Amino acid sequence: MIKKDLENRFLRYVQIDTTSVANSNLTPSSNCQFDLARLLYQELIDLGVSDVYLDEINCLVYGRLKASKGYEDKVKVAFIAHMDTAPDVSGTNVKPWVYRNYDGKDVKLNDEYALNVCEFPNILNYIGCDIVFTDGTTLLGGDDKAAISEIMTMCKILLQNDEIKHGEIEIAFTPDEEVGGLAKDLDFKRLGADIAYTIDGDYVGYYSDETFNATEAQISIKGKNVHPGTAFKIMKNAVEIGCEIINMLPSERPNNTKDRIGYYHPHGFKGNVEEGKLLILLRDHGKEEFNKKIEIINKIGKELNKKYGDETINIKYANSYSSMKEVVDKYPFMIQELEEAIKDAGVKPTHLAFRGGTDGSSISARGLPCPNISAGYENGHSRFEYVPIESMEKITHILLNLVKRLSKIKMEKV
Numbered sequence: 001m002i003k004k005d006l007e008n009r010f011l012r013y014v015q016i017d018t019t020s021v022a023n024s025n026l027t028p029s030s031n032c033q034f035d036l037a038r039l040l041y042q043e044l045i046d047l048g049v050s051d052v053y054l055d056e057i058n059c060l061v062y063g064r065l066k067a068s069k070g071y072e073d074k075v076k077v078a079f080i081a082h083m084d085t086a087p088d089v090s091g092t093n094v095k096p097w098v099y100r101n102y103d104g105k106d107v108k109l110n111d112e113y114a115l116n117v118c119e120f121p122n123i124l125n126y127i128g129c130d131i132v133f134t135d136g137t138t139l140l141g142g143d144d145k146a147a148i149s150e151i152m153t154m155c156k157i158l159l160q161n162d163e164i165k166h167g168e169i170e171i172a173f174t175p176d177e178e179v180g181g182l183a184k185d186l187d188f189k190r191l192g193a194d195i196a197y198t199i200d201g202d203y204v205g206y207y208s209d210e211t212f213n214a215t216e217a218q219i220s221i222k223g224k225n226v227h228p229g230t231a232f233k234i235m236k237n238a239v240e241i242g243c244e245i246i247n248m249l250p251s252e253r254p255n256n257t258k259d260r261i262g263y264y265h266p267h268g269f270k271g272n273v274e275e276g277k278l279l280i281l282l283r284d285h286g287k288e289e290f291n292k293k294i295e296i297i298n299k300i301g302k303e304l305n306k307k308y309g310d311e312t313i314n315i316k317y318a319n320s321y322s323s324m325k326e327v328v329d330k331y332p333f334m335i336q337e338l339e340e341a342i343k344d345a346g347v348k349p350t351h352l353a354f355r356g357g358t359d360g361s362s363i364s365a366r367g368l369p370c371p372n373i374s375a376g377y378e379n380g381h382s383r384f385e386y387v388p389i390e391s392m393e394k395i396t397h398i399l400l401n402l403v404k405r406l407s408k409i410k411m412e413k414v
């Protein structure tokens with residue numbers, strides 16, 4: 001029953017185009033996300049979920065499962081997933097199909113594209129599964145509609161089985177995660193949760209309670225242009241100074257670091273002799289290491305101002321997001337119970353220090369602790385994306401196990 005319900009939902013949701021738009025100043029970045037929001041709104045009502053609400057301006061969907069009788073004082077947990085798909089690959093006219101009882105062979109998507117086992121060996125973990133693929137012309141949208149399906153099926157099971165006792169459960173579906181929306185319009189008051197989990201990401205069993213801390217150093221360089229023929233000891237070349245800054249940076253870059261090692265990523269330079277603007281992304285999991293990176297940039301600025309004169313270098317920082325770790329660590333039961341819930345589903349829990357940010361990073365920064373649980377899709381943002389229905393089934397069980405475990409916990413104010 002669970003498997004069929006998940007499959008039907010998933011096939012229904014992925015066929016709705018919800019591609020978000022990068023660098024848009026509209027909210028949501030694309031109107032089509034409302035098509036899925038409206039469908040989910042109606043389906044939540046039909047399931048019998050309480051307090052279903054569609055934010056008609058910011059495009060968020062909310063719902064609530066009331067606590068079982070006698071469980072009203074237990075921790076209130078929110079499950080959050082995003083409705084949009086990444087703009088990197090088309091999400092228009094998705095044609096999903098199911099490969100039943102996958103046999104370990106290469107998968108032909110269309111005349112041009114095939115998913116070859118040698119290139120994507122992970123697929124061999126799913127021999128015998130029913131796997132949803134695309135026709136190779138679009139992404140699939142398992143990121144994050146697998147999670148939406150899992151949350152919806154979880155709600156259905158809880159509403160149909162009173163014997164599963166639980167505290168209050170909140171549901172939220174958000175827009176624009178793929179384009180840095182950071183769930184900024186999520187209304188905590190309406191949500192009413194003590195703790196939250198986003199459901200997003202790939203392999204079953206992975207979870208993240210830490211992300212990068214992230215900022216961008218925006219360095220303005222003031223040069224001095226004079227005729228090159230008479231520039232002796234006068235000219236100050238902003239282009240040269242920009243290169244000098246990059247040469248003074250420690251060696252960690254995105255292409256030579258992994259796991260928990262952060263980096264400096266000079267990713268933009270615009271300028272001429274007279275003036276320049278250098279953009280450097282700074283990333284690190286640990287707060288201390290992250291602050292050290294900022295210190296080093298400031299030190300470079302000071303040194304060069306000493307060398308070339310005050311006001312040559314001016315540095316501003318545009319903060320992107322912070323790691324959720326500091327906030328989540330205050331509620332150790334969140335990860336303890338999650339790990340047990342994953343084990344209860346027969347899966348080995350795997351901790352991942354995520355090399356990026358999630359909506360949970362900014363939700364946590366706003367005070368609601370919010371680690372991430374994987375959703376079970378593979379090759380997200382790609383025409384080679386696929387979702388084994390058995391993975392969605394396992395994650396639905398993990399969510400149900402987690403709900404059961406949390407039903408024994410009272411929220412202590414930190």
Ligand SMILES: [Zn+2]
Pocket residue numbers: 082143144177200201
């Ligand atoms: Zn996602």
